[in-house]
Amino acid sequence: MASFIAFVTIISLASSVANAQSNVTRGSSLKPTGDNTSWLSPSGLYAFGFYPQSQGYAVGIYIAGIPERTVVWTATRDKLPFTRNATLSFTSDGRLAVEQTQGQEINLIDTSGAYLASMQDSGNFVLYDTNGTRVLWQSFDNPTETLLVGQRLLPDKKLFSSVSETDQSIGVFQLIMQTDGNLVLYPDMVFLGSAYWATGTNGDGPNVTLNLDSNGFLYLLQNSTFFIRNLTQEGYPEKDALYLMKLDVDGILRLYYHDLSNMSRNRAVKWASTSNKCEGKGLCGPNGYCVVDNDATRCRCIPGFEAIDVGRQSLGCRRTYTVESCKIPDAETAIRMAELNNVALNEATYAIPKAPTQDECSSACLNDCNCEAALFTGQECRLQRLPLRYIQVTDSQPNVALIKVYTSTVNNGSNPTNQSIHIKKVREKKIMVIGVSIISFAVLVLIISGVIMYKTRVWAYRKISENLNVQLFQDMGPRAFSYEALEKITDGFKEEVGRGSFGIVYKDILYGSNNSKPKPCWMERMRMAIDIAHGILYLHEECENSIIHCDIKPQNILMDEYGHAKISDFGLAKLLEHDQTKTSTLIRGTRGYVAPEWHKMLPITVKVDVYSFGIVLFNILCCRRNVDNSLPDGEAIIEEWVYECYEAGELLKLIDYDEDVEIKRLEQMVKIGLWCIQEEPSLRPSMKRVVLMLEGTVKIPVPPNPASFLSVV
Numbered sequence: 193m194a195s196f197i198a199f200v201t202i203i204s205l206a207s208s209v210a211n212a213q214s215n216v217t218r219g220s221s222l223k224p225t226g227d228n229t230s231w232l233s234p235s236g237l238y239a240f241g242f243y244p245q246s247q248g249y250a251v252g253i254y255i256a257g258i259p260e261r262t263v264v265w266t267a268t269r270d271k272l273p274f275t276r277n278a279t280l281s282f283t284s285d286g287r288l289a290v291e292q293t294q295g296q297e298i299n300l301i302d303t304s305g306a307y308l309a310s311m312q313d314s315g316n317f318v319l320y321d322t323n324g325t326r327v328l329w330q331s332f333d334n335p336t337e338t339l340l341v342g343q344r345l346l347p348d349k350k351l352f353s354s355v356s357e358t359d360q361s362i363g364v365f366q367l368i369m370q371t372d373g374n375l376v377l378y379p380d381m382v383f384l385g386s387a388y389w390a391t392g393t394n395g396d397g398p399n400v401t402l403n404l405d406s407n408g409f410l411y412l413l414q415n416s417t418f419f420i421r422n423l424t425q426e427g428y429p430e431k432d433a434l435y436l437m438k439l440d441v442d443g444i445l446r447l448y449y450h451d452l453s454n455m456s457r458n459r460a461v462k463w464a465s466t467s468n469k470c471e472g473k474g475l476c477g478p479n480g481y482c483v484v485d486n487d488a489t490r491c492r493c494i495p496g497f498e499a500i501d502v503g504r505q506s507l508g509c510r511r512t513y514t515v516e517s518c519k520i521p522d523a524e525t526a527i528r529m530a531e532l533n534n535v536a537l538n539e540a541t542y543a544i545p546k547a548p549t550q551d552e553c554s555s556a557c558l559n560d561c562n563c564e565a566a567l568f569t570g571q572e573c574r575l576q577r578l579p580l581r582y583i584q585v586t587d588s589q590p591n592v593a594l595i596k597v598y599t600s601t602v603n604n605g606s607n608p609t610n611q612s613i614h615i616k617k618v619r620e621k622k623i624m625v626i627g628v629s630i631i632s633f634a635v636l637v638l639i640i641s642g643v644i645m646y647k648t649r650v651w652a653y654r655k656i657s658e659n660l661n662v663q664l665f666q667d668m669g670p671r672a673f674s675y676e677a678l679e680k681i682t683d684g685f686k687e688e689v690g691r692g693s694f695g696i697v698y699k700d701i702l703y704g705s706n707n708s709k710p711k712p713c714w715m716e717r718m719r720m721a722i723d724i725a726h727g728i729l730y731l732h733e734e735c736e737n738s739i740i741h742c743d744i745k746p747q748n749i750l751m752d753e754y755g756h757a758k759i760s761d762f763g764l765a766k767l768l769e770h771d772q773t774k775t776s777t778l779i780r781g782t783r784g785y786v787a788p789e790w791h792k793m794l795p796i797t798v799k800v801d802v803y804s805f806g807i808v809l810f811n812i813l814c815c816r817r818n819v820d821n822s823l824p825d826g827e828a829i830i831e832e833w834v835y836e837c838y839e840a841g842e843l844l845k846l847i848d849y850d851e852d853v854e855i856k857r858l859e860q861m862v863k864i865g866l867w868c869i870q871e872e873p874s875l876r877p878s879m880k881r882v883v884l885m886l887e888g889t890v891k892i893p894v895p896p897n898p899a900s901f902l903s904v905v
């Protein structure tokens with residue numbers, strides 16, 4: 193009991209404990225089991241070391257002084273757990289490294305030359321330099337999901353939620369202390385309008401920090417001096433209290449209270465960013481939504497969808513039944529619009545047709561192959577594509593979501609939940625080759641930025657409007673231009689950009705563009721990939737005649753000012769007629785992007801574009817060219833390098849060290865790309881399937897080794 197009181201006394205002196213520390217010297221080591229699993233702080237409250245996680249061990253800081261293990265910092269959030277054989281050492285050259293198999297060390301922290309390490313009673317783990325005065329690294333500056341007393345969330349720093357209470361891998365929510373002074377909660381995708389909670393202190397400048405004191409007082413300070421916002425007024429002063437703030441698995445910020453004088457008392461929530469447990473945007477994943485049921489949250493799927501993994505609701509929902517093309521509904525498939533009431537959708541609407549009634553809105557969606565759902569607000573009908581990421585269903589919402597649902601008329605009577613994804617094969621379209629001379633689709637797909645093949649005549653296309661009305665750009669449908677219009681917008685074909693095999697490309701700026709941006713972030717890259725896939729899908733399946741682009745590569749992808757990717761340069765495209773699926777022709781395309789069947793003189797199908805898309809997807813993921821001889825041998829050819837990393841389970845090698853990437857999403861993308869570059873064309877997915885996989889609505893099987901192909905190039 194005496195030691196217990198001493199322990200409590202140390203804690204209650206929260207402000208003065210910062211100096212109390214137990215020192216760890218070079219050469220010290222820890223093992224996951226046995227006597228030395230962690231380094232304790234002087235009072236024994238906090239520990240740095242191994243703790244069990246998912247059939248292995250992770251390394252981090254946890255509260256050792258309370259029975260229920262509470263992890264407050266994790267060193268290896270997205271790494272595989274360590275085995276019992278692992279050894280964590282403070283090495284003789286001052287690194288913190290884990291050795292698991294003989295001779296293979298993993299650095300836990302990107303710092304070397306530390307002289308002294310110290311687990312402090314504040315919960316801060318610090319590495320000092322030679323004379324023990326200068327801090328080289330501290331866990332307080334590198335938070336994971338928790339903020340401790342005395343710790344500050346500095347400008348531009350983030351907290352990421354965990355996947356679950358027992359698995360501290362990076363989950364889907366993030367708290368950002370923005371440099372505009374605003375403290376904001378975001379879902380997986382950070383873009384304007386995706387936030388679901390904020391302090392609204394934007395404008396208070398770049399020096400705002402989030403602080404927590406020993407009374408549970410949570411506040412924003414400017415210049416370390418001025419109170420800007422008190423989140424918990426005065427806090428909750430109590431004896432023997434330990435407070436911590438955590439971004440929980442459900443995306444809600446909570447202030448937890450632990451009573452250190454009575455270990456049998458459970459932790460209590462003193463404050464939360466919201467009382468609505470479903471507020472975390474995207475909690476139930478794509479195509480799912482959250483409802484509160486008996487004070488607990490529950491995930492549901494929109495009509496016609498089922499959970500991808502019942503045990504992991506954040507993965508979202510996929511269609512119970514889907515078709516490869518919605519163009520020709522036949523006797524086997526019924527399509528209808530299902531209703532979901534009281535819905536808010538925060539999606540990118542791609543079109544707002546005139547449809548003043550719900551019935552008209554339903555038919556607008558039914559008649560549009562791009563439309564998967566529509567939001568009817570009473571005045572407007574907003575057409576949407578999948579996935580629907582941030583669906584919120586609350587009584588206060590007057591809107592109705594209309595969701596396109598496919599049902600099989602053949603398998604009726606079987607248990608629908610047992611009916612796994614059923615992809616209906618459409619009749620294979622027969623294709624005929626039209627003479628090369630009339631191929632001049634300069635500008636057919638989506639919005640163009642100005643690509644003209646003017647020597648040849650413009651082939652027939654659907655006209656939408658001849659007016660260059662900016663509003664039109666909200667609509668992602670095909671856009672056609674008359675020769676006169678093109679002449680006008682390119683200023684009489686004044687500025688030549690380049691010459692291709694079938695024409696000359698002229699520069700045209702439709703409306704002030706400036707996309708000379710630095711490297712796009714992960715989320716922008718994801719969107720790019722989906723845009724390009726949609727563009728190719730349009731060419732393959734949604735045009736009146738199938739078009740094989742034949743030259744999908746980064747140089748032929750243009751970005752508009754809203755960051756939407758467009759496919760351009762149809763100089764090599766093949767137009768396919770209704771009664772042929774294949775064509776043979778001389779090799780066309782660009783080295784590094786052409787499918788192996790070109791080299792083998794085999795017939796060409798739309799799958800050559802799928803192949804090129806796979807390579808482009810790797811370009812986008814890794815932000816590098818497909819062949820880069822300045823890199824080491826194994827890395828020079830992108831598809832070989834990607835497969836090598838995939839096989840070795842080292843996908844993080846593919847991206848920059850400091851990128852915020854959801855590792856699971858990265859893995860999905862890589863798997864899709866590997867499917868696309870299979871040597872055997874029939875193994876490659878259709879573009880429709882690729883889009884479904886990118887959108888996360890169908891499961892992605894483990895891809896076979898495309899290496900047999902690799903030997904060909």
Ligand SMILES: *[C@@H]1O[C@H](CO)[C@@H](O)[C@H](O)[C@H]1NC(C)=O
Nearest residue numbers: 213214215308310323324325
């Ligand atoms: C730990 O090291 C620091 C700096 O060298 C020293 O001031 C402190 O007394 C040491 N603490 C213990 C418990 O040895």
Ligand SMILES: *[C@@H]1O[C@H](CO)[C@@H](O)[C@H](O)[C@H]1NC(C)=O
Nearest residue numbers: 219220221223226227228229
């Ligand atoms: C644990 O660490 C202490 C101090 O470094 C050392 O004396 C002891 O031998 C270690 N125990 C084991 C089982 O390694």
Ligand SMILES: *[C@@H]1O[C@H](CO)[C@@H](O)[C@H](O)[C@H]1NC(C)=O
Nearest residue numbers: 274275276277278292293294
């Ligand atoms: C640990 O090491 C022992 C001896 O080297 C080995 O037999 C065992 O398979 C290893 N266990 C794991 C989980 O790697």
Ligand SMILES: *[C@@H]1O[C@H](CO)[C@@H](O)[C@H](O)[C@H]1NC(C)=O
Nearest residue numbers: 307320321322323324325326
């Ligand atoms: C610490 O070491 C540096 C050089 O390594 C020296 O410049 C500095 O004066 C030392 N500080 C103290 C307090 O000894």
Ligand SMILES: *[C@@H]1O[C@H](CO)[C@@H](O)[C@H](O)[C@H]1NC(C)=O
Nearest residue numbers: 396397398399400414415416
């Ligand atoms: C922010 O803080 C830093 C360091 O305290 C200071 O140098 C800088 O001038 C401050 N900037 C503003 C705009 O307050």
Ligand SMILES: *[C@@H]1O[C@H](CO)[C@@H](O)[C@H](O)[C@H]1NC(C)=O
Nearest residue numbers: 396397399414415416417418
């Ligand atoms: C914060 O500090 C900087 C310089 O350190 C100063 O320019 C700025 O005015 C300060 N902000 C406020 C609100 O006092």
Ligand SMILES: *[C@@H]1O[C@H](CO)[C@@H](O)[C@H](O)[C@H]1NC(C)=O
Nearest residue numbers: 409411419420421422425426
């Ligand atoms: C916030 O709390 C501080 C410290 O208690 C106090 O000085 C300040 O007036 C409070 N600000 C507001 C806006 O309540």
Ligand SMILES: *[C@@H]1O[C@H](CO)[C@@H](O)[C@H](O)[C@H]1NC(C)=O
Nearest residue numbers: 451453454455456457458459
């Ligand atoms: C400790 O807390 C438990 C549960 O709240 C309570 O039953 C018990 O009486 C408390 N013990 C003391 C000594 O306060």
Ligand SMILES: *[C@@H]1O[C@H](CO)[C@@H](O)[C@H](O)[C@H]1NC(C)=O
Nearest residue numbers: 526599600601602603604605
């Ligand atoms: C499937 O069968 C149920 C009754 O078993 C019927 O209500 C429903 O309309 C049928 N669906 C279709 C698409 O035929």
Ligand SMILES: *[C@@H]1O[C@H](CO)[C@@H](O)[C@H](O)[C@H]1NC(C)=O
Nearest residue numbers: 605606607608609610611612
């Ligand atoms: C689901 O389908 C499989 C194969 O079609 C069948 O063996 C199984 O009994 C079905 N399960 C249920 C619950 O209907």
